[in-house]
Amino acid sequence: MTPAEPGAGWSRRRLLIGGGVAGAGGLAALGADYASRRARASGTDESPSLNGEVRIPFYGAHQSGITVEPQAHATYVALNLKKGVAKKDLARMLKTITDDAARLTQGVPALADSEPELGTVPARMTVTFGFGPNLVARVAGDAALPEWLGSLPEFGIDQLEDRWCDGDLLLQFNADDPFTIAHAVRMLLKDTRSSADVRWVQRGFRRAQGSEKSGTTMRNLFGQVDGTVNPQPDDTDFKELVWNRDGWMTGGTSMVIRRIAMNLDKWDRLDRPGREQSVGRNLANGAPLTGVNEHDEPDFTALTPVGFPVIPEFSHMARARTPDRSQRIHRRAYNYDDAPEPGKISNSGLLFVSYQADATAQFVPIQQRLDELDLLNEWTTPIGSAVFAIPPGCDENGFIGDTLFD
Amino acid sequence: MTPAEPGAGWSRRRLLIGGGVAGAGGLAALGADYASRRARASGTDESPSLNGEVRIPFYGAHQSGITVEPQAHATYVALNLKKGVAKKDLARMLKTITDDAARLTQGVPALADSEPELGTVPARMTVTFGFGPNLVARVAGDAALPEWLGSLPEFGIDQLEDRWCDGDLLLQFNADDPFTIAHAVRMLLKDTRSSADVRWVQRGFRRAQGSEKSGTTMRNLFGQVDGTVNPQPDDTDFKELVWNRDGWMTGGTSMVIRRIAMNLDKWDRLDRPGREQSVGRNLANGAPLTGVNEHDEPDFTALTPVGFPVIPEFSHMARARTPDRSQRIHRRAYNYDDAPEPGKISNSGLLFVSYQADATAQFVPIQQRLDELDLLNEWTTPIGSAVFAIPPGCDENGFIGDTLFD
Numbered sequence: 155m156t157p158a159e160p161g162a163g164w165s166r167r168r169l170l171i172g173g174g175v176a177g178a179g180g181l182a183a184l185g186a187d188y189a190s191r192r193a194r195a196s197g198t199d200e201s202p203s204l205n206g207e208v209r210i211p212f213y214g215a216h217q218s219g220i221t222v223e224p225q226a227h228a229t230y231v232a233l234n235l236k237k238g239v240a241k242k243d244l245a246r247m248l249k250t251i252t253d254d255a256a257r258l259t260q261g262v263p264a265l266a267d268s269e270p271e272l273g274t275v276p277a278r279m280t281v282t283f284g285f286g287p288n289l290v291a292r293v294a295g296d297a298a299l300p301e302w303l304g305s306l307p308e309f310g311i312d313q314l315e316d317r318w319c320d321g322d323l324l325l326q327f328n329a330d331d332p333f334t335i336a337h338a339v340r341m342l343l344k345d346t347r348s349s350a351d352v353r354w355v356q357r358g359f360r361r362a363q364g365s366e367k368s369g370t371t372m373r374n375l376f377g378q379v380d381g382t383v384n385p386q387p388d389d390t391d392f393k394e395l396v397w398n399r400d401g402w403m404t405g406g407t408s409m410v411i412r413r414i415a416m417n418l419d420k421w422d423r424l425d426r427p428g429r430e431q432s433v434g435r436n437l438a439n440g441a442p443l444t445g446v447n448e449h450d451e452p453d454f455t456a457l458t459p460v461g462f463p464v465i466p467e468f469s470h471m472a473r474a475r476t477p478d479r480s481q482r483i484h485r486r487a488y489n490y491d492d493a494p495e496p497g498k499i500s501n502s503g504l505l506f507v508s509y510q511a512d513a514t515a516q517f518v519p520i521q522q523r524l525d526e527l528d529l530l531n532e533w534t535t536p537i538g539s540a541v542f543a544i545p546p547g548c549d550e551n552g553f554i555g556d557t558l559f560d
Numbered sequence: 561m562t563p564a565e566p567g568a569g570w571s572r573r574r575l576l577i578g579g580g581v582a583g584a585g586g587l588a589a590l591g592a593d594y595a596s597r598r599a600r601a602s603g604t605d606e607s608p609s610l611n612g613e614v615r616i617p618f619y620g621a622h623q624s625g626i627t628v629e630p631q632a633h634a635t636y637v638a639l640n641l642k643k644g645v646a647k648k649d650l651a652r653m654l655k656t657i658t659d660d661a662a663r664l665t666q667g668v669p670a671l672a673d674s675e676p677e678l679g680t681v682p683a684r685m686t687v688t689f690g691f692g693p694n695l696v697a698r699v700a701g702d703a704a705l706p707e708w709l710g711s712l713p714e715f716g717i718d719q720l721e722d723r724w725c726d727g728d729l730l731l732q733f734n735a736d737d738p739f740t741i742a743h744a745v746r747m748l749l750k751d752t753r754s755s756a757d758v759r760w761v762q763r764g765f766r767r768a769q770g771s772e773k774s775g776t777t778m779r780n781l782f783g784q785v786d787g788t789v790n791p792q793p794d795d796t797d798f799k800e801l802v803w804n805r806d807g808w809m810t811g812g813t814s815m816v817i818r819r820i821a822m823n824l825d826k827w828d829r830l831d832r833p834g835r836e837q838s839v840g841r842n843l844a845n846g847a848p849l850t851g852v853n854e855h856d857e858p859d860f861t862a863l864t865p866v867g868f869p870v871i872p873e874f875s876h877m878a879r880a881r882t883p884d885r886s887q888r889i890h891r892r893a894y895n896y897d898d899a900p901e902p903g904k905i906s907n908s909g910l911l912f913v914s915y916q917a918d919a920t921a922q923f924v925p926i927q928q929r930l931d932e933l934d935l936l937n938e939w940t941t942p943i944g945s946a947v948f949a950i951p952p953g954c955d956e957n958g959f960i961g962d963t964l965f966d
Contacts (some may be wrong), residue, residue, distance in 0.1 A: 171629050172965060202597050204770060204771065204772065204773070205768070205770040205771060206767065206770060206771030206772055219563065226738070226768065227738070230652075254752075255616070268783075268827070268828045268841075269781070269782065270781030270783075271779060271783045271843055271844065272781075272783050275767065275771050275772065278767060283677075330768050330770075330771070331767055331768040331771045332765040332768065332897075333765060333766065333767050333771075333779075333895065334631070334771075335770075336765075336781065336897040336908070339897075340781075340906055340908070343900075343905040343906070344828075344905065347905055351903070352900050352902075352904075352905060354899075355899035357899075359738040359739060359742075360739065361614070361681065361736040361737055361739050361767065362611070362683060362736050362738065362739070362768060363768065363769075363770060364610060364611040364612060364633065364736075364769060365610060365611060365612030365681050365736070365737045365739075365740075366612055367610070368818065373677060375678070375743075375746075376675065377674075377677045377678050378676030380810065393925050413801065414925070418746065419965065421674070421748075422674045422756070432713070437675075437677055438677065441924060446718075447952075489739065489742065491738075491742040491745075492765075493758075493760075493761035494758050494761065496755070496758075498758075498770060499746070499749040499750065500746055500749070501752055502742070502746070505917065552953065
C-alpha cells in the first residue's frame with residue numbers, strides 16, 4: 155500500500171473496531187497503530203471523514219501543541235514533584251508520559267490503558283510538556299536554568315493567588331473533544347502519580363470545531379475579538395520569535411500562562427463606545443477604530459473632529475504595540491467559565507497563554523507597558539501566573555526533555 | 561421568498577454579519593431573527609453548512625431539551641428563590657428567561673444582551689426549565705404539587721452532599737459549543753439575579769459533535785457503553801412513558817438528576833472480565849455477554865459450561881431490567897470530570913439524568929432494585945440528587961410554566 159491509496163488504512167481500522175468480538179479492543183489498537191505509523195511516516199493524515207479521527211503528528215523538532223490551529227478545549231495541569239524524586243525517576247516518568255502521549259494523540263490507547271475504548275478518538279489532540287525551575291535544576295543543576303525561567307516580575311495590577319501559580323511540571327492537553335482530554339489526563343496522571351502531585355488544573359474553551367469557519371479569530375467573554383495580531387507559523391519571523399536556540403532548549407520555547415479574571419458585572423455597566431475605546435477595536439468584527447476590516451492596520455495618528463486620537467493612547471491595543479518587532483509573542487488563549495462562587499453569578503475570564511523564545515525579552519516589556527496603563531485593567535485582574543520551559547520535540551527513540559539529560 | 565429557496569435566509573444573515581460596519585451587530589440580529597422566524601414557521605432548519613448554525617425550535621408542546629439527540633455539552637444550574645419573591649415576580653422572571661432562551665437558541669442575542677456578538681452561534685442549543693416544590697407551592701399552593709415532586713426516598717448507597725442536591729428552579733443548557741452555553745448561562749443568570757441565587761452548577765460532556773457517527777451510544781468514564789436500552793422519541797410508547805397528563809403538568813415531565821461519583825482508582829484494580837460481569841455487557845461494543853452486537857436482546861437464562869448464568873444475576877443490567885414495561889425511563893446522562901481534590905488524581909463521574917411521566921412510579925422502583933443489589937455499586941456513589949417538574953412547552957404568546965399560573 156502506498157500513500158497514493160488514501161483511506162485504505164482507515165477502512166481497515168473501522169473494520170476492526172466494528173468487529174464486535176471479544177478482544178476487538180486489542181485488534182483495534184493494532185489497526186490504529188498501523189494507520190498512525192503510516193500517517194507519521196508520510197507526514198500527512200489520510201483525510202478521515204470525522205473530525206474525531208484527525209491526528210496531529212506527535213514526534214518532530216518541536217512539540218506540536220504550539221503551532222497547530224487551536225483546538226476547542228484545553229486542560230493545563232501543573233504538578234509538584236514529590237520529595238526525593240531523583241533524576242533517574244524523572245527520566246523514567248518522562249519516557250512513560252512521552253510514550254503514552256504519542257499513542258493517545260494518534261488514537262492508540264496508552265500502554266497500560268485501563269479503558270482502551272476511550273483512547274481511540276484523537277480529535278486533533280496534542281499533549282505538550284513544560285518544566286518549572288525545580289524540575290530543571292533537579293535534573294541538570296542550576297547551570298541549566300534559562301535566565302527567563304522563574305516567576306515573572308511583580309506587576310501592580312496582579313492579585314495573584316497561590317492556587318493558580320507556578321509548578322514543577324506542566325501537562326498541556328488540547329483537543330476538539332472534551333472526552334478525549336478527560337481520558338488522556340487520567341492516563342498521564344496515573345503515569346506521574348508516584349513522582350508528582352497535582353498542584354492546579356485549569357480548563358478553557360474556544361468555539362467548538364464546526365461552529366465557525368476555520369481561521370476565525372476567537373472572541374473572549376467580553377465579546378471582543380481577541381488575538382488578531384499574532385505571529386503565525388507560516389510567517390517568516392515566526393522561528394526567531396518562538397523557538398529558543400540555547401543549549402538543551404534549542405527548538406523549545408518559553409510559555410507564559412496567566413489566569414485573568416474578567417469582571418463581567420462591571421463590564422456590563424460600560425456602554426458600547428466605551429468598550430470599543432478600551433481596546434481600540436470595534437466589537438462587531440474587531441476592526442481597529444480607524445479601519446473597516448479586522449486585519450486593517452490601525453492608524454494611531456488619526457484624530458476625531460474635536461482633535462482626540464480615534465484610537466485612545468491608553469487603549470489596550472495602543473499600549474500593547476511597539477515598533478520593536480522583536481517584542482512579539484505567539485498567543486494561544488482560552489476562555490474559562492467556572493462555577494460562580496457563593497453570591498456571584500459568574501466566575502469567568504481568560505487563560506492567557508503565550509509562547510516566545512525568551513519570556514523576559516519578549517513578554518515582560520509588553521506586560522510592563524500594560525501594567526503602567528491600559529484601559530482594560532479596569533475590568534481585568536491577573537490572579538494566576540506561571541512560566542514554563544517547553545523543551546523541543548523528540549523522535550520515536552527519544553523522549554520529551556531528553557536534551558536536558560544529555 | 562418561499563421555503564423552496566433554501567439558504568436564501570442564511571446568505572442574507574451571513575452578508576449582514578460579515579458587513580463589518582459599526583452597528584452591524586444590530587442588523588445581524590435582525591437578519592438572524594428573520595431567518596429563525598422562517599425556520600420556526602416551516603418547522604425545519606435550512607441545512608446550514610456549519611453545525612454552529614443549526615437551530616433547534618424552542619416553542620412547541622414540549623420543552624425541547626428532552627427529545628433532541630444529546631448535544632456535546634450540558635450545564636445544569638439550580639437556584640434558590642430569594643425570600644419575599646412573590647407570584648407576580650416569578651411570572652415576570654419566567655417571561656424574561658423564556659424570551660431570552662427562545663432568542664439565544666435561535667442564534668439571536670438576548671433582549672438586553674450585553675455581548676450580542678456572543679449570541680449568534682446556536683450550535684443546537686436547547687434551554688429547558690424545571691421547578692422544585694418550593695417554586696410550585698409559592699405560585700399555586702400545595703395543591704398544585706405533583707405527588708412525585710420532592711426528595712427521593714433514601715437509598716442505602718447514597719452519600720448525598722447538600723451542595724449537589726435539590727433547588728427551586730433548574731436551568732438546563734445543552735449545546736454542541738461550550739462558548740454558546742457560557743454566554744447563555746450568563747444572560748439567564750442576569751435575568752434571575754433579582755429573584756434567585758445560584759445553588760449549584762453541574763457541567764457534563766459527551767463526545768464532541770463530529771467525533772463519532774451520529775447515533776453512537778455514549779460511553780461513561782469506566783469505558784462502558786452507557787444507555788443502550790433507552791426509549792426514543794420515535795418509539796410507540798415514548799409519549800406514555802415520558803409526558804405527564806396531570807393538570808398544569810400536561811405535556812411536561814419529571815426530571816431526576818443524580819451526581820454519581822465513579823471511583824476510577826478502584827475500578828482500575830478490576831480485570832476486564834470482572835468489569836464486563838459487573839454490568840453484563842462487553843466493553844468492546846456494549847453487547848450483552850450472551851450476544852454479539854450492542855442491541856442484541858440479553859439471554860438471562862444462558863449458562864456457562866460450569867452452570868453459572870453468563871449474565872450474572874447481580875449485574876447492573878440484570879438488576880435494572882424488569883418485565884414491567886411501565887417501569888422505564890428516558891435517560892440523557894453526561895460525564896463529568898472536575899479538577900481533582902488535594903491528593904487525588906481524578907474527580908469524575910456521571911450526571912445521571914432521566915425523564916419520565918412519574919418519577920415515583922418509574923424511576924424509584926428501578927433505583928430500589930439497584931440499591932438492594934448491583935455489582936456496580938462497588939465502584940459508584942451517588943453524591944447529589946434532585947427532582948424537578950419540567951413544565952410543558954409554550955407558544956410564542958406564552959412562557960414556560962404559564963399553565964401553573966392559570
